[in-house]
Amino acid sequence: QSYFLYRMSKAALQRSLMPIGELKKPAVRALARKMDLVTADKKDSQGICFIGSVDIKEFLAGYVKSAPGVIIDQKGNEIGTHDGALFYTIGQRHGLRVGGGLRYYVTGKDMLSNTVFVTTDLQDKTLWRNQFEFTSAHWLDEPPGDSTAYTIRTRYRAPLVKISKISQLSEVKGQVELRDEVRAVTPGQSAVVYDGERVVGGGIVC
Numbered sequence: 001q002s003y004f005l006y007r008m009s010k011a012a013l014q015r016s017l018m019p020i021g022e023l024k025k026p027a028v029r030a031l032a033r034k035m036d037l038v039t040a041d042k043k044d045s046q047g048i049c050f051i052g053s054v055d056i057k058e059f060l061a062g063y064v065k066s067a068p069g070v071i072i073d074q075k076g077n078e079i080g081t082h083d084g085a086l087f088y089t090i091g092q093r094h095g096l097r098v099g100g101g102l103r104y105y106v107t108g109k110d111m112l113s114n115t116v117f118v119t120t121d122l123q124d125k126t127l128w129r130n131q132f133e134f135t136s137a138h139w140l141d142e143p144p145g146d147s148t149a150y151t152i153r154t155r156y157r158a159p160l161v162k163i164s165k166i167s168q169l170s171e172v173k174g175q176v177e178l179r180d181e182v183r184a185v186t187p188g189q190s191a192v193v194y195d196g197e198r199v200v201g202g203g204i205v206c
Contacts, residue, residue: 003156006192006202007138057087057095069114071098074107074124082116085109091127091184105184128181134191134203135173143168144193144200151194152176154185154205160194174203 008016020028032040060066066084073079080098082088088095092106096118104118107126119126137143144150144166151160165177176191185191185205192202 002194002199003153003190003192006140006190006199008140010140013140057083060087067114069116071096071104071116071118073104074117074119074121074126079104079118085111085114085116088116089184089188090186122183127183129178129185130181131175131177132185132191133169133173133175133206135206137168137172137174137201137203139201140199141201143174144195147195149195150200152178152202153192153194154182155189158182163193166193172203173206 023031029040064086066086068081068083069085070078071080071082079100080096082096088106088109090106090108093103096104096106096116098104098118102120104120105122105124105127106116107119107124108117109115110117117126150163150166152163153160161182162179163176164179167175169175187205189205190202191205193200
């Protein structure tokens, strides 16, 4: 959960208590059963937990305008249509509704033309990056220094990846160079920097 907490202020952290922070979820559920808590076996939230069981596309459609557009494959062929480019993220596989029995992955979007680009090749170079810029930088203490011990998580549940270099381009903008390429680094996602198990801060992928 630290991935979601990286934007907390120092003042808020100083007044925060996380008494079960060292426990894994199965251990927490076991304790809840032992204490006869009604939420012990409640299903995990798979959606936007603060609004209930609402489809993400349905939720977004209530706040932003969208229009159908075309889906283009890696060969430049039009292979289908979509409900709006804004509903798709880089690396996404589900929800494309493209026939043919092949698995397609989103490699990019052109918001001006409302076009979604896809590929059937999971090793497609457009899906992989070893550097990116981020904005809206937020550091819990000092910005990261020259240490090579830092790692970064580029999306929720993504593995931690070793950083070879992290640079501050301005007060709110930075650049990260990774030791290895990472799949589906997506603009708009949070990139969170760690020093061991300690969250250093992070920003929003450009």
